[in-house]
């Protein structure tokens with residue numbers, strides 16, 4: 001299978017055709033080898049229009065969702081970004097091509113370890129990964145120009161608002177455990193927050209102090 005052809009088709013037919021126009025995002029998604037972030041048996045499905053299992057009851061997000069969330073951050077190239085839910089590391093890799101530095105938090109150690117390995121193999125050196133509860137953000141490295149949360153939250157964790165720079169954008173799915181609304185929150189100069197609803201989505205739950213409790217997960 002020619003993965004570069006599959007990747008180009010993915011970008012044209014699933015992402016650009018649905019209205020993502022940010023050239024840098026399209027370019028990044030045309031180059032990051034998504035098939036390397038899934039297990040060998042699923043590599044031929046890696047460029048399909050769907051999320052895929054990555055073990056530990058978690059998923060690598062659908063390409064269109066990765067592109068839409070990334071585009072919603074409106075990145076210029078010099079940002080420091082916080083990502084919650086490293087998962088396979090694919091979204092981390094896309095972000096790493098677009099910003100100065102990515103700080104990514106994953107609560108499941110085995111996933112964080114696998115992601116670190118493949119990101120190192122790809123020589124993506126502007127990424128810090130931490131194992132822990134990402135619902136409390138990453139205080140030591142705040143403020144962030146963007147925060148991207150790749151798991152569904154019952155509400156907006158207040159720590160993310162605290163750790164957002166002025167003008168910074170927070171993109172996260174908010175809703176119940178079955179469906180959420182992809183939401184963007186922008187920190188205003190006057191200290192307020194502008195909130196927008198982007199689209200419906202369905203993510204695995206954000207589990208932690210400011211998300212869902214482990215006991216509540218069905």
Ligand code: SAM
Nearest residue numbers: 060085087088090091106107134150206207208
């Ligand atoms: N963007 C990832 C990718 O490209 O593979 C997919 C992320 S997956 C949909 C959601 C991830 O969020 C899972 O790996 C899950 O373990 C993680 N997660 C859930 N709650 C978390 C928390 N409180 N802190 C950090 N990671 C969390």
